[in-house]
Amino acid sequence: MQLTLSKYVLQLRHTFSISRESHDFQDTLIVGLxxxxxxxxxxxxSNPYYKITVESMIAExxxxxxxxxxxxFTLPEVFHAFLVDKKxxxxxxxxxxLAAHDLYGKILDKxxxxxxxxxxxxYPFTNYTIGMDTVEKMVSKMRETPWPIYKIKLGSPNxxxxxxxxxxxxxxxxxxxxNCAWTADQTILYAPQxxxxxxxxxxxxxxxxDWEGMEKVVHQSVLPIIADESCIVEDDVQKCGLHFNGINIKLTKCGGLxxxxxxxxxxxxxxxxxxxxxxxxxxxxxSAIAQLLPQLDYVDMDGAMLLKEDIAQGVKIGKYGVVVFPENGGSGITLV
Structure with missing residues (x-):
């Protein structure tokens, strides 16, 4: 296989803030096979929370x-096992x-x-994320992008x-x-409101x-609780079954499709x-996430919508979350 590695710096439409960090740009690695x-x-x-940079991935x-x-190369699953073995x-x-799956589907034209x-x-419609900001700016972002489902980033005293x-x-x-900013008592108190x-x-x-706190929350919260930072890899799913009502899988964190x-x-x-x-x-x-849509209850796949300029074509998210799938195989990706 021919391997290409390219670093891109993605500029965001707005400063994106969560409880532990803010940024205007997102570094990303694009792999071609x-x-x-x-x-x-x-x-x-890249992700500072997990101490991952594009440079460190390229070096690996x-x-x-x-x-x-x-x-x-035969099957993506076999290739994945080969990569895991390389640590x-x-x-x-x-x-x-993701590149291997896209390649496999393109070869088969499906x-x-x-x-x-x-x-x-x-399929479930994606939410659109509103990062932490002043309330006025958060309202402005909602008006800029009317959407049926918003994910609101929280972690402030208010x-x-x-x-x-x-x-x-x-x-x-x-x-x-x-994003890990509350206590168990706060969560239980906030949930009914x-x-x-x-x-x-x-x-x-x-x-x-905080597994002890999560067990308390999952039994006392009137709202479902979804794991994110507590569910990184496959082995985490079993434990989450006793402490959450659902899990949020991130492809980058678990190692792909x-x-x-x-x-x-x-x-x-x-x-x-x-x-x-x-x-x-x-x-x-x-576009890789979108291939999983029929298997999901919820999805958060608005990443490209948050960018000033995209670097690829593939799955498109239309007005109010309608997804348009490309006709070509794999994840349907072409670089711009």
């Missing part, structure tokens, strides 16, 4: 470049795994959702008051994401390691709701 006249593309963004992949280029980070593996025997006739004010400006569904304000669920209110498919299956066995989220990826990463 070429074989039989086709090229598959994958993506993984370059260390096994020769082995990748000489690899006898690459999950972020680097994700970019390669989209991934079709290869997985799923039907795109019905979180319930923020939702009350935002509710005055829209009838859309709210989801809230505290948030439910009355039209909030659908709370995502990762407590620190990732291959483990994500197994996580979805395991979560459903445990009766958990399943969500897949993004990490401000371009259309390269978003």
């Amino acid at each position: 070429g074989l039989k006249g086709e090229t598959g593309y994958g993506e993984a963004t 992949i370059e260390s096994v470049r020769e082995e990748i280029e000489n690899y006898n 690459l980070s999950n972020f680097a593996i994700c970019a390669l795994d 989209p991934l959702y079709e290869l997985w025997h799923t039907d795109i006739a019905n 979180d319930v008051a923020i939702i009350k004010e935002l509710r005055n400006h829209t009838d859309s569904i709210f989801r809230v994401d505290a 948030l439910k009355a304000l039209g909030v659908e669920f709370i995502e990762q209110p407590l620190a990732a390691g 291959t483990p994500a498919l197994r996580m979805i299956h395991k979560a459903k066995e445990l009766g958990l709701k399943v969500m897949v989220g993004c990490m401000t990826e371009s259309t390269v990463g978003i």
